[in-house]
Amino acid sequence: MSAGGADGREAGLPEASLVESVGVALTGLLPTIARGLFAPRPVVSRVLGALDIDRRAISALSSLRRERGGEGARLFGGRLVVLWGTQAIREVLDRSAGPYAADAGAKGKGMSHFQPDALTISRGAQWRDRRVFNESVLAASERVHPMAERFLAVVGEEVERLRIGRELDWDEWEGLFDRVTLRVIFGDRAREDQKLTQGLKDLMAEANRLVGLSKGGTYFDFYGRLEGYLIDPEPGSLVARFADAPQTDDTRVAHQIPHWIFAMRGTLGTITYRTLVAIVADPDVERRVREELADADLSAPSALNRLDYLEGCLQEGMRLWPTTPLLARETTEEVTLAGERIDEGAQVVILNTFNHRDGETVPRADELWPERWTGGDPDPYRFNHLSHGSQDCPGGPLVSLLGKAVLTRVIERYALTLLEPDLPAGEPLPLTLDPVDVRLGVAEIESTGGEV
């Protein structure tokens, strides 16, 4: 069905053999699920790390691509399509939530346990309805969120209130993001509402099981608490923007919030922590970051916007360790992809873990190289840590604002040393970087450098 190239390599989506299929599935897909889709499973992650399973997945896919060429491969007789070519990836992501639905399989099933009406697992008209609402509240198309000033103040206060001993460990960091998240989304009065975040954590841990899920007390408790904040929304919080955001009875506004909670306190927390580690690991990078901060007014959103080098670091942190290891789509109709006919119901997978680190298509793939991002996205649709196309991350501007805000405040305040793990500058960065394995030594810097 696909045109054979002159060199025996194919253009579109060559068919992989059963052995190859199983190889990719075992090394590339199953581990992602085993690690815990919605809540991390530390033990499993450790075992998989020890097996160096991710490297093996990359080399399995690399050799497949090398032998067959094309935009990707059809596995298991076309029921599963793995994409690596940006052309094909663009085709899929630009029509995401339409013919390529994102609510497929484990993601859809698991997520519907704790956010059945979330944007990310919606389709068609419902997706469009909810997308407009999300974009409006999150101000997805504005470079600076209208509430940015307050958000920066919140971050400033929370970093100020940290009482760190000699090490900045992951628990502390999580606590910081917890409070920032609660205050940004719900307002100051939610600052200590650990019950809310714990409720979501519990639900997400349940969702890992994928079987025998039913809605119960935890679910209603959680949504009840959440709805409580909508009654009389606190000015300056994201929920205060609801009143003016376009919505219908299909929007299910309360159901849009859990994604923001876990993306902000979990995903963004993890990403900034890893970025901080990678910055500190390379003295050269750290020096340049500090230089950039030196005379910036960190309470001004516009100033933060100009921190291009730091922005590059954050993007690299996301690229190197993508928190969404794979983007999965299911075809809702028969489609033509990279010139090939694909049946309805096929799984289409974009393996970020591979595409971001494939040394043959990505220069300096295993390095933190912030300059890669100086002129904007260097290779559109290659790096999909925030995704692209119709269903790209509407939280992008907030990611960049809050991520940089936390990094600048922490770097400004503390001298940092990476105690563990050992990440020598110039060596390839590991494929996984589990925050709980990190030890960061800290010392308060007496007079803050930025304010002269």
Place this chain on the structure above:
Amino acid sequence: MFGRINRRRQWHELPFPISLLNLLSLRLDLRDKNLFDSSEKIQEHGTEEPPAEARTARTPEGLWNDLNDPEMGSSGSSLSRNIDPRRVRPEKPPRLYDPSPRKVSLELMTRDEFKPATTLNVLAAAWIQFENHNWFFHGRGEPDQVLEVPLEPGDAWPEGDPMYIRRTVSVPAHHGGASGDRSGSAGSSAGRNGGGQSQANGNGSIDYGNTETHWWDASQLYGSSQERQNTVRSFKDGKLVLGEDGRLPDDPEQSGVDLTGFNENWWFGLSCLHSLFAKEHNAICDVLKRENPRWTDQRLFDTAWLINSALMAKIHTVEWTPGIVNNPALWAAMNANWSGVLGQTIKNAFGRLGDSELYSGIMGSPQEHHGARFQLTEEFVSVYRMHPLIPDDWRLYSVASGQLLDEREFVELQGANTRPFMDGFDMGDLIYSMGVEHPGAITLHNYPKALQEHRRIDGELMDLATMDIIRDRERGVPRYNDFREEMRMPRVRSFDELTPNKQWAEQIRRVYGNDIDKVDLQVEMYAEPLPPGFGFSDTAFRVFILMASRRLKSDRFFTTDFRPEVYTKTGIDWVNNTKMKDVLLRHHPELTPALEGMPNAFLPWHRVGDGESPDGKLGKRLAGTRRALSAIGS
């Protein structure tokens, strides 16, 4: 032990017959904890000798049912509470209007399309209104004492902003005790129109009088005052007044409406039932007269009244209720309530359960008030606001041919139009038409349009849906979550827990501004997922199950004095051996083909002319229901 199970699982999720025991334990539990008397203590020892005639007969005002506490349950006495009166908070503005009850009406209740309750017939709807009129009425209020419901911009309410709604001002609520003035004051003439003031009970809550007797005494037929009763009696052979044509007379004060014990909110369904049971009364009189040729008119009347009212209570308990709550555990429990004859299944499973209420049944057992004066409650009134049962579009058929005779809208067959409308039809055809058609399901977006803009017979325009909401608030019936807590049900936490219907959850969330604790009882009773086979909500059911046994258990004429010496042997047999179907066929033999083989007259009847009854799936379901009902032996 069942207290624990009750908490963890809803009773209808348990396997039968565990669910039966659970249900009984729930009733006992609720009975212990939810009987509050917002007025006075039961009078244990009479201070006055009861009049001789009151020992063996009901009185029009419902006096002397309890021989020590003569005022208990009488007309004009106050409605009490199923919840602790100390926690009753009649609502005041701004809360009274938050959110606007009119907004609730328009956005949550407006019927978009008619949603039928397919397991029932319209007779079941008429029946419950008929019975409500037996039990309670708050009166009409005063035109100059009004609530002002603010309207949203763009509201098309014909009378403009604000919407005026008469406050509940009932007859003076009197509190029991032999010292009370009973000389005709007990609601007698006030029972018709309702005037006067209500009584504050000291903590912000108000007692409202019931214009009707609280007893299950068929006061809708016999009136709640001597004066009223006199107007419906023929004073000959104990009989009620009935025309040659089998119709009740026209009410001289309100032409178009029948003259009977209670005739507010009249329509042809009520007329059919009132006429039917007036005929039944007269049929009872005929037999009693034959057996006791020397009895006076008064004695014949009194005895027939006892028998006829007990028959109606029985039909309600063992036929209407199992019809509307179509659930095996309930059939058994209700049957136990009535006769104590254990369903065969239960008997086999458990053997003799001891000298319990379950075993011996209520009928004929000692009168017992369970520590609170018998009074109906505001919560009881509230859960019976079942207006979605009424269809807007009516089809009228011939029982002889099955042919469609006419199609009408609700306004044409109610109020002052009722009698003129009925003049054009045989009553048998009208009853048949109710027998084969479905009432509306009691859900959101199913409120009859006719009642959302209803011109009462006295000219007042009302949105009954708005009133259903504001009445609870005004009277301090708690909003849904507080109500649940009072009923020993866990509070609901989120809008998704209210209803599995996401659209509804969102609409309710929007109307109530995200505040789950503001959701009104009525709204949630319409939105709640119903237990299997139920025609109304579990929440309503809890109140109902509590009051159902109490209405029987507290009434001397269903307990201590349900005996041949009072009823006659013929009377006891009449009650025990008669079902709704028998009553219908006795007076309308032309209904025979439609009722052939029907175990329960409130399920949809066979349509004449097109062979078997309802279509495929439903037919099968009803067949199952029939089997189950006959297995239980009702």
